[in-house]
Amino acid sequence: MTALKFLLVIVISYFLGSIPNGVIVSKLAGKGDIRQWGSGKIGATNVLRTVGKKAAFLVLLLDMSKGALSVFIAGLIMQDDFVVVGNTSVWLLNTARCAAAIVAIVGHNWPVFLGFRGGRGVSTYMGGLAALNPIPAAFAGGVFIIGAGVTRYASFASIAGIVSSAAILIPLTIFGGFPVEYLFYTLISGTVIIYMHRDNIQRLLAGTERKLGEKAEAAGARDSRERTR
Numbered sequence: 042m043t044a045l046k047f048l049l050v051i052v053i054s055y056f057l058g059s060i061p062n063g064v065i066v067s068k069l070a071g072k073g074d075i076r077q078w079g080s081g082k083i084g085a086t087n088v089l090r091t092v093g094k095k096a097a098f099l100v101l102l103l104d105m106s107k108g109a110l111s112v113f114i115a116g117l118i119m120q121d122d123f124v125v126v127g128n129t130s131v132w133l134l135n136t137a138r139c140a141a142a143i144v145a146i147v148g149h150n151w152p153v154f155l156g157f158r159g160g161r162g163v164s165t166y167m168g169g170l171a172a173l174n175p176i177p178a179a180f181a182g183g184v185f186i187i188g189a190g191v192t193r194y195a196s197f198a199s200i201a202g203i204v205s206s207a208a209i210l211i212p213l214t215i216f217g218g219f220p221v222e223y224l225f226y227t228l229i230s231g232t233v234i235i236y237m238h239r240d241n242i243q244r245l246l247a248g249t250e251r252k253l254g255e256k257a258e259a260a261g262a263r264d265s266r267e268r269t270r
Contacts, residue, residue, distance in 0.1 A: 046118050047137060054111040054141040058148020058165060061155050062103035063088050066096050076158065079251070083152075084160035086195045090256055101164050108145045108169030115141035139226040142169030146230050150237060161237040163199045166230050170206060173223050177213065181206035193252040196241035203231045 063083035067075040070092045075083055078091040085104065089097035119137035146162040146169070171178035184205040188198030207227040213219040235242075244250035 043133065047133065047140075050115045050118050050137050050141050051144050053114055054144040055148040056153070057111055057114075058107050058145035059152035059154050059159075060103075060107060060148075061152055061159065062107075063100050063160065064155065066100050066103075067092050070096050076155070081158075082160045083149075083155070085164055086253075089253070090251070104149065104160070104164035105168030105171070107149060108142050108165040108167070109172040110168075111141040111145040112138045112169055112172035135220045135222040138173060139222045142166075142173065142226055143230055143233075145169060146233060150233070161199070162230070162234050163203070166203065166234055169230075170223075170227070173226065174219065177206045177209050177223070177227070180209045189253060193254065194245065194250055195253055196238055196250060197245060200235055200238055200242075203227070203234050207231050 061083050063075045063085070067073065067088060072078075072092045075087055075091055079087045081087075085097045085101040088100045115137045116134060119133050146165050148159075149165045150159045150162045151157040152159040167178055167182065170181065181202040185198045185202035188201040189195055192198065207224070210219060210224045210227055214221055214224045241250060
């Protein structure tokens with residue numbers, strides 16, 4: 042029964058994460074498929090460049106809610122479940138909540154509804170982290186805001202926020218008694234998200250990364266032009 046409930050958590054989290062808020066909002070705003078513009082991703086940053094601030098803020102909230110709701114639903118389903126290891130009962134609540142948040146990111150990045158072509162997972166990650174514990178989420182959010190404000194690079198700020206959330210959780214886990222599952226969440230999810238930013242990292246190093254405030258071009262147009270320089 043416990044295994045079936047855990048599987049239910051995984052399935053719900055994946056499909057919840059797969060909801061393409063960026064595509065839905067951009068189409069309702071009359072801008073068509075967001076994947077045809079800018080980076081081709083479905084997250085708030087590309088919506089900001091293509092549709093505008095209000096739409097981007099809405100997508101940000103909706104994508105964060107995917108991670109947060111996955112954690113909340115996992116808690117409701119798995120709140121009383123445990124496994125016995127030797128003479129010890131191991132509660133599965135934190136494991137299930139963290140697994141749900143990770144799978145929601147997987148759903149966002151590789152959504153079944155869009156042929157497994159989605160976003161990078163930053164907003165969904167932050168929503169999941171905030172639902173697990175608001176302290177590292179607030180710290181990471183602060184780093185993101187400062188990074189974005191100083192550099193004007195959303196990708197750099199996102200990576201800095203992800204890394205900072207893992208960095209702050211190390212002492213909080215060792216000295217503050219935070220569940221180790223939270224640290225595993227940041228390490229696993231952070232690795233996935235940084236991998237999804239590999240093209241941004243290349244452009245940052247080359248000095249060709251798009252800054253906040255730049256309008257989006259047709260997807261791939263800028264990169265194609267840069268390759269011909």
